[in-house]
Amino acid sequence: MADVYSWLGRKMFAKKGWRDPLKAPRAVERFRADLREWLQREVAGDVDRLDQAHEEAHQMEVLRKGARAGWLTLLVPTRYGGEFRLMDFFRHGLLKGVVFTEELAAACSGVAVLYGAHTLGLLPLFLSFDPKILKKFLPEVAKSCRGERPGLFAFAITEPSAGSDVEDPEGSKGARLTTFARRKDGGYVLNGRKCFISGGNLAEFVTVFAALDKARGVESWTAFVVRRGTPGFSVGRIEDKMGQRASPAAELIFEDVFVPDDHRVGPEGDGWRLNQQTLDLSRPGVGAIALGAARSAFEKTLAWARGQGHLSDRLWQHELGDIAMKLEAGRTLVWRAAVTFPPDPALSAMSKCFASDVAMEACSRLIDLTAPFGAARPFGLEKAYRDVKLTQIYEGTNQIQRLKIAEPWLADGGGASA
Amino acid sequence: MTQEAVFDEVARSVGQLTRAELPGRLARLDSPASAEAWQDLAPVLARYGLDVRPETRALLAEPRATARILGAVAQECAGVASALWADYAAWLPFLLAGAEGVCESDGGGCPGSVGYMAGGTLRLAREADGWRLSGRIGLAFGASASRELTVYAESESEGAFVRIAMNGAGEPEDNLGLRACRLRPGLEVDHTVVGPKILVQSLDGARVLRRRCESIALGWLATIAAANGRAALRGAQAYAGERYQGGGLLAQNPVIRHLLGSAEMRVEAAACLAEHALEQTESGKLPTLAKVFATQMGEQVCLDAIQCLGGYGYMRDYGLEKRARDAKTLCTLAGSNVHLLAEAGGSAEEVAPRG
Numbered sequence: 226m227a228d229v230y231s232w233l234g235r236k237m238f239a240k241k242g243w244r245d246p247l248k249a250p251r252a253v254e255r256f257r258a259d260l261r262e263w264l265q266r267e268v269a270g271d272v273d274r275l276d277q278a279h280e281e282a283h284q285m286e287v288l289r290k291g292a293r294a295g296w297l298t299l300l301v302p303t304r305y306g307g308e309f310r311l312m313d314f315f316r317h318g319l320l321k322g323v324v325f326t327e328e329l330a331a332a333c334s335g336v337a338v339l340y341g342a343h344t345l346g347l348l349p350l351f352l353s354f355d356p357k358i359l360k361k362f363l364p365e366v367a368k369s370c371r372g373e374r375p376g377l378f379a380f381a382i383t384e385p386s387a388g389s390d391v392e393d394p395e396g397s398k399g400a401r402l403t404t405f406a407r408r409k410d411g412g413y414v415l416n417g418r419k420c421f422i423s424g425g426n427l428a429e430f431v432t433v434f435a436a437l438d439k440a441r442g443v444e445s446w447t448a449f450v451v452r453r454g455t456p457g458f459s460v461g462r463i464e465d466k467m468g469q470r471a472s473p474a475a476e477l478i479f480e481d482v483f484v485p486d487d488h489r490v491g492p493e494g495d496g497w498r499l500n501q502q503t504l505d506l507s508r509p510g511v512g513a514i515a516l517g518a519a520r521s522a523f524e525k526t527l528a529w530a531r532g533q534g535h536l537s538d539r540l541w542q543h544e545l546g547d548i549a550m551k552l553e554a555g556r557t558l559v560w561r562a563a564v565t566f567p568p569d570p571a572l573s574a575m576s577k578c579f580a581s582d583v584a585m586e587a588c589s590r591l592i593d594l595t596a597p598f599g600a601a602r603p604f605g606l607e608k609a610y611r612d613v614k615l616t617q618i619y620e621g622t623n624q625i626q627r628l629k630i631a632e633p634w635l636a637d638g639g640g641a642s643a
Numbered sequence: 644m645t646q647e648a649v650f651d652e653v654a655r656s657v658g659q660l661t662r663a664e665l666p667g668r669l670a671r672l673d674s675p676a677s678a679e680a681w682q683d684l685a686p687v688l689a690r691y692g693l694d695v696r697p698e699t700r701a702l703l704a705e706p707r708a709t710a711r712i713l714g715a716v717a718q719e720c721a722g723v724a725s726a727l728w729a730d731y732a733a734w735l736p737f738l739l740a741g742a743e744g745v746c747e748s749d750g751g752g753c754p755g756s757v758g759y760m761a762g763g764t765l766r767l768a769r770e771a772d773g774w775r776l777s778g779r780i781g782l783a784f785g786a787s788a789s790r791e792l793t794v795y796a797e798s799e800s801e802g803a804f805v806r807i808a809m810n811g812a813g814e815p816e817d818n819l820g821l822r823a824c825r826l827r828p829g830l831e832v833d834h835t836v837v838g839p840k841i842l843v844q845s846l847d848g849a850r851v852l853r854r855r856c857e858s859i860a861l862g863w864l865a866t867i868a869a870a871n872g873r874a875a876l877r878g879a880q881a882y883a884g885e886r887y888q889g890g891g892l893l894a895q896n897p898v899i900r901h902l903l904g905s906a907e908m909r910v911e912a913a914a915c916l917a918e919h920a921l922e923q924t925e926s927g928k929l930p931t932l933a934k935v936f937a938t939q940m941g942e943q944v945c946l947d948a949i950q951c952l953g954g955y956g957y958m959r960d961y962g963l964e965k966r967a968r969d970a971k972t973l974c975t976l977a978g979s980n981v982h983l984l985a986e987a988g989g990s991a992e993e994v995a996p997r998g
Contacts, residue, residue: 246791285847294926372816375713385907386887388888388953388954388955389953390887390888390889397889398888398889400889401887409747420954421954464958465958465959465960466957466959466964467957467959467964468957490717498724540982569933590817592971592974592975593979593980594979594981595979596974596975596978596979596981597782597784597826597975597979598782598826599827599975600815600817600818600819600820600971600972601817601818601826602816602818607818607968610819610971611819611964611968614957614964615957617946618949618950618953618956618957619954622950624899624950625900625951627898628898
């Protein structure tokens with residue numbers, strides 16, 4: 226019977242060009258295999274040290290290795306010296322991106338964020354559809370990635386008194402913004418603070434969102450690229466986080482920072498759109514980080530259970546089966562969001578929210594299952610537990626994501642069905 | 644001094660301890676240097692009456708009174724409460740059997756000097772000059788500076804609680820949480836016990852005593868988990884009452900109110916079940932259910948409290964991430980929740996209703 230099934234599969238589906246929508250194309254799978262090999266060679270040995278100590282030089286070294294391998298220029302078009310080909314995007318959407326992120330997170334989710342924050346910082350430039358700004362910064366990024374200090378981007382929206390507010394359209398109306406830009410000859414002057422900015426202290430360029438008008442708040446939000454070393458721009462405290470410790474979260478301080486006109490991303494007042502569309506594109510990636518970390522915890526547990534002879538136990542089979550099912554459901558949703566273009570905001574929110582929730586549940590249950598060893602550091606599950614928790618928080622808490630999912634129904638007057 | 648007077652004095656002491664002594668020590672107790680931090684803390688705990696001294700032993704044998712002490716300490720630091728838990732649980736068989744005098748260790752009851760071995764049974768054999776103990780202890784848990792361990796061993800006709808030295812145990816592991824304590828992996832035991840460090844009973848008597856001790860220990864853990872969750876909830880409530888979001892106080896946001904209400908329901912249910920379990924320590928099943936329920940609820944409440952604070956909740960400064968790590972580690976003590984539930988589900992014992 227099995228032969229009949231495989232014959233049917235070959236003759237009736239494969240030959241007709243039918244493709245399993247839940248299976249990555251061969252090119253993406255090849256990319257995954259190369260990436261795994263690289264991670265094993267270049268990152269696996271550093272994970273403990275990256276988790277335990279904040280060493281900027283060490284984090285920079287990991288970035289340098291990634292830059293040389295081409296991981297920091299995946300979004301930079303080939304014409305500017307990067308790896309991005311439009312045809313690939315038409316073929317796979319963001320699938321390659323979420324596979325990349327999941328694999329990085331399976332090795333170390335802090336490293337996934339270290340690289341991912343760079344992508345996040347670059348996205349508003351693409352979404353501005355302004356060739357001048359792309360031409361201004363992308364060749365420099367590509368060139369620097371071949372040198373000693375990669376030109377890393379960071380994405381700065383969160384403010385000390387406006388976290389979820391700047392990720393939630395409803396909440397944004399009452400947001401207490403503290404970062405403002407005012408017009409000056411030939412550019413703008415920025416004042417204010419941003420907090421929890423991933424890679425903010427390592428970045429060469431920061432995409433900063435600032436309001437032009439206090440009364441209009443985020444409606445007047447405008448994005449700017451601020452270079453490291455610009456007078457008045459400094460890095461404040463580096464946060465001591467529960468997990469994802471390979472990726473520093475920095476406070477950024479702007480005191481009368483002059484930004485020239487040609488560093489503005491998109492027109493004035495376009496910041497809110499750029500912010501929302503950036504997050505719509507990146508949220509499936511957050512889901513992929515959660516799934517990568519949880520998958521790694523699952524694989525460690527499976528190997529241990531096999532070694533201990535637990536796999537013949539029905540309770541173990543039931544627990545592992547249930548966890549695997551939920552992670553696979555999360556991956557399905559992340560992949561669906563990744564191949565949907567233009568991104569569906571509600572689907573992006575679902576993918577981030579569901580994948581991070583099931584990943585958190587998975588890590589928690591795997592620690593229970595392997596107790597008491599699973600809570601000890603060398604086992605590796607406790608790191609996944611600490612790391613995954615952040616995926617339920619950043620880019621909008623999962624509470625905000627649920628409201629985001631409900632948003633289209635409000636636009637329809639609240640009467641439309643899902 | 645009456646038992647009530649001793650209890651009142653200790654309760655007052657614990658209040659003072661958590662206000663004055665613990666807050667400044669939390670960061671060191673939650674670090675790989677926790678063994679040194681514990682060495683500094685132990686005499687302070689003893690000064691506040693939390694050691695196992697002759698006047699407080701009767702109190703420790705009263706499960707609900709001890710639960711109140713552990714709960715009060717856990718409101719400040721679940722790691723310290725868990726180290727005391729391991730210590731008290733290790734003393735319990737001797738206290739309940741009225742045989743504490745036979746087991747004075749070199750530490751003389753210094754807080755955290757004795758660790759707890761969950762589950763597992765060593766082999767016991769009578770020899771001419773004492774008792775021979777052999778077998779392997781999978782894991783011991785106790786304060787990061789504990790030097791001794793209470794273990795349980797059985798022969799064909801007798802059961803024994805024995806205090807042994809921790810020498811030879813593996814290097815302590817760094818945990819996800821409760822870092823004032825340490826897990827110590829694999830300890831091979833094969834030596835003769837001579838002298839007063841052993842309590843031997845008939846096999847039936849020893850098994851009944853062991854079951855009662857384990858039930859009390861599970862009830863205490865449930866209390867610690869509920870107290871840790873309650874403290875996380877209070878932190879989230881305080882934040883929500885001060886933080887503006889979306890043009891209003893976070894505490895006015897219906898989503899956050901629902902989250903906090905749900906957390907409060909879980910904490911109170913866990914605390915009630917823990918208290919109920921400690922009234923029925925002859926039962927093996929109810930304390931098991933209470934431990935699983937309270938630790939699961941405690942974990943969920945701490946994770947929800949972090950959500951309430953958003954990014955701030957994830958940062959060490961706010962203390963909630965430590966509460967969550969502690970809560971998850973509590974789930975793993977004294978038997979994994981998955982296996983404890985399967986064990987309880989297979990037991991024919993009926994749980995008596997409350998009251």
